[in-house]
Amino acid sequence: MAEDVKFKVSIDGIPVEVAPGTTILNAARRIGGDIVPPAMCYYSKLQGSGGKCRTCLVKVTKGSEKDPRPMPKLVASCRTTVMDGMEVQNITSPEVIEARKGVVEMLLINHPLDCPICDQAGECHLQDLGYEHGLADTRYEFERRTFDRIDIGDKVQLHMTRCILCYRCVFVADQLTTKRVHGVLGRGDAAEISTYIEKAIDNEFSGNVIDVCPVGALTDKTFRFKNRVWFTKPVEAHRDCPSCSGKVTLWYKGDEVLRVTARKDEYGEVEDFICNTCRFDKKATSDWVIEGPRQVKRTSVISLNHYENPNPPAVIKKNLALQEANKEQFERMKQLL
Amino acid sequence: MARKLLLTHIDVPGIQTFEVYRQKGGYRAVEKALKTLTPDDVVEEVKKSGLRGRGGAGFPTGMKWSFLAKPEGVPRYLVCNADESEPGTFKDRFLMTHIPHALIEGMIVSSYALGANTSYIYVRGEMMPQIRILERAIAEAKNAGFLGKNILGSGYDLELYVQPGGGAYICGEETALLESLEGKRGNPRIKPPFPAVSGLYNCPTVVNNVESIAATVPIINDGGEEYAKIGIERSTGTKLISAGGNINKPGVYEIELGLPVEEFIYSDEYCGGIAGGKRLKAVVAGGSSVPILPANLILKTLKGDSRLMTYESLADGGFQSGTMLGSGGFIVFDEDQCIVRNTWNFTRFYHHESCGQCSPCREGTGWMEKVLHKIEHGHGAFSDIDLLVDVSKKIEGNTICPLGDAAAWPVASAIRHFRDEFEWHVTHGQEAQTRNYGLAHYADPLEPVA
Numbered sequence: 001m002a003e004d005v006k007f008k009v010s011i012d013g014i015p016v017e018v019a020p021g022t023t024i025l026n027a028a029r030r031i032g033g034d035i036v037p038p039a040m041c042y043y044s045k046l047q048g049s050g051g052k053c054r055t056c057l058v059k060v061t062k063g064s065e066k067d068p069r070p071m072p073k074l075v076a077s078c079r080t081t082v083m084d085g086m087e088v089q090n091i092t093s094p095e096v097i098e099a100r101k102g103v104v105e106m107l108l109i110n111h112p113l114d115c116p117i118c119d120q121a122g123e124c125h126l127q128d129l130g131y132e133h134g135l136a137d138t139r140y141e142f143e144r145r146t147f148d149r150i151d152i153g154d155k156v157q158l159h160m161t162r163c164i165l166c167y168r169c170v171f172v173a174d175q176l177t178t179k180r181v182h183g184v185l186g187r188g189d190a191a192e193i194s195t196y197i198e199k200a201i202d203n204e205f206s207g208n209v210i211d212v213c214p215v216g217a218l219t220d221k222t223f224r225f226k227n228r229v230w231f232t233k234p235v236e237a238h239r240d241c242p243s244c245s246g247k248v249t250l251w252y253k254g255d256e257v258l259r260v261t262a263r264k265d266e267y268g269e270v271e272d273f274i275c276n277t278c279r280f281d282k283k284a285t286s287d288w289v290i291e292g293p294r295q296v297k298r299t300s301v302i303s304l305n306h307y308e309n310p311n312p313p314a315v316i317k318k319n320l321a322l323q324e325a326n327k328e329q330f331e332r333m334k335q336l337l
Numbered sequence: 338m339a340r341k342l343l344l345t346h347i348d349v350p351g352i353q354t355f356e357v358y359r360q361k362g363g364y365r366a367v368e369k370a371l372k373t374l375t376p377d378d379v380v381e382e383v384k385k386s387g388l389r390g391r392g393g394a395g396f397p398t399g400m401k402w403s404f405l406a407k408p409e410g411v412p413r414y415l416v417c418n419a420d421e422s423e424p425g426t427f428k429d430r431f432l433m434t435h436i437p438h439a440l441i442e443g444m445i446v447s448s449y450a451l452g453a454n455t456s457y458i459y460v461r462g463e464m465m466p467q468i469r470i471l472e473r474a475i476a477e478a479k480n481a482g483f484l485g486k487n488i489l490g491s492g493y494d495l496e497l498y499v500q501p502g503g504g505a506y507i508c509g510e511e512t513a514l515l516e517s518l519e520g521k522r523g524n525p526r527i528k529p530p531f532p533a534v535s536g537l538y539n540c541p542t543v544v545n546n547v548e549s550i551a552a553t554v555p556i557i558n559d560g561g562e563e564y565a566k567i568g569i570e571r572s573t574g575t576k577l578i579s580a581g582g583n584i585n586k587p588g589v590y591e592i593e594l595g596l597p598v599e600e601f602i603y604s605d606e607y608c609g610g611i612a613g614g615k616r617l618k619a620v621v622a623g624g625s626s627v628p629i630l631p632a633n634l635i636l637k638t639l640k641g642d643s644r645l646m647t648y649e650s651l652a653d654g655g656f657q658s659g660t661m662l663g664s665g666g667f668i669v670f671d672e673d674q675c676i677v678r679n680t681w682n683f684t685r686f687y688h689h690e691s692c693g694q695c696s697p698c699r700e701g702t703g704w705m706e707k708v709l710h711k712i713e714h715g716h717g718a719f720s721d722i723d724l725l726v727d728v729s730k731k732i733e734g735n736t737i738c739p740l741g742d743a744a745a746w747p748v749a750s751a752i753r754h755f756r757d758e759f760e761w762h763v764t765h766g767q768e769a770q771t772r773n774y775g776l777a778h779y780a781d782p783l784e785p786v787a
Contacts, residue, residue, distance in 0.1 A: 051527035102731030106700035192692030
């Protein structure tokens with residue numbers, strides 16, 4: 001078969017051509033925008049991740065050109081590969097929206113909602129997801145599940161109460177580090193991420209579990225309670241590191257580097273995993289070659305204090321003639337996004 | 338007297354041992370298959386028999402076998418699912434305890450058909466006596482030359498292993514079973530790929546229920562067509578039913594599919610009627626996972642036909658007025674049983690057994706259990722009933738494996754058919770602690786069906 005075979009897929013009516021073997025989620029990311037299903041557990045850099053959180057459920061209304069039957073159930077778009085001629089509904093299907101609302105509610109019923117004291121607030125995927133899809137109120141009236149905080153290693157703290165069991169950190173431990181010492185204990189809603197009898201994770205790449213955690217369950221102990229993320233200023237920098245790519249984001253408050261993280265793309269996935277030396281030990285500007293300010297998505301709360309608002313008012317967005325007239329402003333906005 | 342195929346010699350003393358089982362015609366199917374049939378012939382016979390999976394889903398076994406991928410140089414596996422842990426179902430345990438050689442013989446025939454040289458019987462961890470019985474039976478069969486290298490001089494090799502599980506209900510789901518068999522945490526895999534393509538150790542694998550595998554023995558002995566003569570329509574052969582609850586004669590019965598439900602409950606050959614001369618309130622026809630049906634709907638379908646013990650007839654009316662044959666755990670409730678309490682009990686089980694991998698099941702089962710506990714103990718509100726329906730809908734169909742559905746269906750069906758009783762628990766919270774609701778007027782089988 002020729003290498004350039006492409007499957008024609010449509011997602012919410014928008015056509016896209018992708019290579020065979022691409023998942024629906026990645027096809028949607030090729031299109032971009034609102035039709036990309038949210039993903040809490042899928043992580044493109046981690047093999048085998050996904051399928052667990054069920055937030056990315058979509059409806060396949062036409063299986064393929066050959067077999068046009070729709071799929072009987074909603075499918076996890078992160079683990080379902082496309083077929084030629086497949087038609088997928090995401091935000092255009094009321095069924096999907098309803099199911100997603102249900103999943104968000106389920107994820108939140110045992111979440112402590114302690115955002116005001118959580119270090120992840122502002123860059124938390126669950127926060128964004130809850131804001132976009134959740135209800136303002138909860139129907140859950142029982143005691144929430146709680147766990148004690150444990151230190152796994154001297155730099156990482158695990159607060160299971162906030163965990164949504166996405167298994168990303170388990171995959172990191174499996175695939176990035178040589179000796180896996182943590183995994184899932186227990187089952188059902190008593191399941192917890194843990195290390196074997198609170199053993200420390202002692203590994204050069206263990207800090208990446210912090211970056212992949214979509215919520216505030218795994219936090220950087222060197223940054224805990226230091227500052228809110230939206231008061232810090234992200235700057236891209238690199239250094240010549242013998243063990244990793246050395247490409248990071250430094251989070252400044254004034255002249256001080258409060259924390260170092262890997263660079264994340266628009267879906268919150270890191271571009272390159274970084275080592276613990278870069279993450280925890282190099283916290284002086286002199287350690288780094290500064291590249292420039294990091295461009296943060298406009299919608300993020302992190303950009304709140306850093307950029308002027310070039311976004312045209314909504315009324316212009318809806319009107320085509322006005323859009324034409326404000327073309328320049330739109331271009332500028334795109335560059336900033 | 339109905340025909341028996343699996344439990345024919347159940348009353349023979351010493352049928353557990355190889356000698357007696359062999360005297361009674363055991364291992365004829367192995368001889369016939371290995372000496373006169375090709376593996377494809379065996380698959381063909383099973384296809385002709387119309388045998389459907391006895392574990393719950395009812396997928397045609399022959400078709401499942403023909404889906405098995407057969408790439409060159411890659412081993413294939415047959416795994417027997419003996420992780421029977423569905424509340425109300427105890428037929429596999431019974432079969433393994435009393436006629437272990439029926440399973441061993443079926444395993445040899447089925448492995449031969451699939452070209453598997455290594456096969457596993459994954460037994461639920463709590464069944465230690467059955468594990469010992471099976472291990473003894475395997476040793477006996479091996480001594481007699483029915484297992485090991487070059488069986489009966491046919492050139493076919495087979496090693497059979499018994500693997501105790503850790504005692505998790507979820508490991509009865511085929512992909513979780515395979516994970517557990519590989520020594521990992523028993524989390525269901527995300528399908529596709531299906532086990533027929535990539536199963537145990539990433540090799541093509543077939544997972545079958547104990548009873549399905551044992552049923553291949555009479556199919557090979559008498560021929561698939563002969564087997565297909567029993568039963569009606571697409572429900573062929575015999576089925577083991579574990580009858581329990583408020584009946585006079587609880588136990589495991591082998592029935593010919595097509596038996597009317599009414600006869601099964603009331604005839605002296607089977608359940609022998611409701612204990613204590615009470616009236617029938619409800620039946621869970623296929624193990625705790627299937628929808629519960631009130632007396633009027635279990636005896637007759639909504640169309641007014643008599644309901645039969647077949648896959649089709651029990652499912653008649655969909656989930657609005659039907660149920661499923663499932664794994665054959667037939668639980669009978671008399672008029673003094675509390676449906677709310679029972680639903681809470683089932684949900685408590687699913688809450689305990691959810692693996693915790695995907696969010697709707699992990700969080701939803703616990704939530705439903707808490708709400709049902711509240712209603713049962715007299716602190717419920719009307720809104721809780723609607724909440725339960727809504728939560729069950731949010732779980733159903735949105736999970737990786739069928740455990741989510743299995744947890745949602747009993748709740749949804751109990752509220753659908755017994756809403757009065759739930760509402761009575763809300764309005765009469767205190768009274769509900771001291772007495773049961775009894776029969777709903779519309780669910781009395783003596784009343785004509787609307």
